[in-house]
Amino acid sequence: MSNPPIDYFAPSLLRGAKYLKRREVEVVRVSLVDTIHGEVISLRARKAGGRIQLRLVDEYETEFELPYTAIDAPLSAEDLIKFLASCDPSPFDNECQLEIESQFYKGLQKLLDQLLDRKREWATAEDWLEQLQSQDRSSPDGFVWHQFWEWLAEAAAPRDGAPPMPFILAAAGESAKRKIDRLREQLRWAHDRGRLAAALRWLDARPPRAWHICSPDRWELSFYPTIEPPPDMEDAFGY
Numbered sequence: 001m002s003n004p005p006i007d008y009f010a011p012s013l014l015r016g017a018k019y020l021k022r023r024e025v026e027v028v029r030v031s032l033v034d035t036i037h038g039e040v041i042s043l044r045a046r047k048a049g050g051r052i053q054l055r056l057v058d059e060y061e062t063e064f065e066l067p068y069t070a071i072d073a074p075l076s077a078e079d080l081i082k083f084l085a086s087c088d089p090s091p092f093d094n095e096c097q098l099e100i101e102s103q104f105y106k107g108l109q110k111l112l113d114q115l116l117d118r119k120r121e122w123a124t125a126e127d128w129l130e131q132l133q134s135q136d137r138s139s140p141d142g143f144v145w146h147q148f149w150e151w152l153a154e155a156a157a158p159r160d161g162a163p164p165m166p167f168i169l170a171a172a173g174e175s176a177k178r179k180i181d182r183l184r185e186q187l188r189w190a191h192d193r194g195r196l197a198a199a200l201r202w203l204d205a206r207p208p209r210a211w212h213i214c215s216p217d218r219w220e221l222s223f224y225p226t227i228e229p230p231p232d233m234e235d236a237f238g239y
Contacts (some may be wrong), residue, residue, distance in 0.1 A: 021046065027054075028080065028102040030091040041091040043084065045074075056087055064089065074104075081111045092116065121196055125187050128200055129180060137211040138176035138219075139183045140203070142168055144210040151202055152186060155195060163189045173224035176214035 024046040031040045041058045052071045056064040067086040075083060084091055092098065092115065100108045132138070140148050145166040152163040164185040167174040174182075190199040 023047070027074075028084075028100060028105065028108065030084070031099045031101065032094060032096040033099045034097045043080075056084075056091070062089070077105045077107055077111060080105065081108065081115060085115060092119075118191070122188070122191055125184075125191060125196055125200065129184055129187070133180060136213050136215055138214055139166070139179040139212050140206060140210055141212040142172070144206060145212075148199075148202065149186070152190060152195070152199065155198070156193060160193055173222050175222045176212065176219045178222075179212060 021044070024044045027043045027045050029040050029042045031038060039058065039060075041056060044055050044057065045052050047053075048070075052074065054066060054069055054071065056066060065088040067083060092112070098112060098116070100112050102108055139145055145168055149163060149166050156163065164182060165171075166186075167179050167182055187196060187199055190196045
């Protein structure tokens with residue numbers, strides 16, 4: 001679908017919220033359909049200085065931080081969903097059933113549902129990592145972690161690039177905290193490419209001896225060897 005021209009935007013009212021400003025149009029609204037009051041959040045746009053100014057509003061006068069507030073041309077449907085997901089707070093950060101509507105964009109609900117499915121899937125990964133840490137495990141150990149990295153890389157498309165490197169060999173002395181954070185980065189990489197479930201199955205199939213173990217009291221300690229500085233010349237020669 002081509003981007004809708006800003007000149008075609010027609011004013012509308014925000015149900016339960018504020019009226020549009022002069023020369024402002026509603027681009028999209030997100031509704032919390034299973035709440036008592038049916039709250040909505042509205043993205044508005046208006047032309048100013050040759051650009052399109054954006055603002056996000058609700059009836060509670062929430063101060064939304066937008067990833068950007070001006071654009072040169074209307075966003076695609078995919079970029080619109082990404083824009084709303086990047087707002088702070090995001091209209092999508094809600095446990096309620098969400099409905100997204102726009103008179104200019106088609107397929108937004110499908111894109112939103114896909115995004116929410118991915119968020120739920122990632123929540124499963126965070127639960128998995130929390131359980132891993134509760135077992136005093138931080139990451140696959142040594143060569144097994146290298147095997148996992150190879151498995152991720154082999155399954156990737158050429159455009160995906162390489163997954164984050166494991167902390168092995170010269171980096172093996174990193175703390176357990178750093179190692180589990182790197183494993184999280186690898187799982188996020190797999191998640192973004194639709195491989196999270198397969199990655200978790202691969203890891204779950206590893207035996208207990210394949211994991212790096214670290215007690216909670218040493219979780220943030222690194223274990224690189226310490227090299228003592230050379231003695232002073234006076235000490236070396238007995239001056």
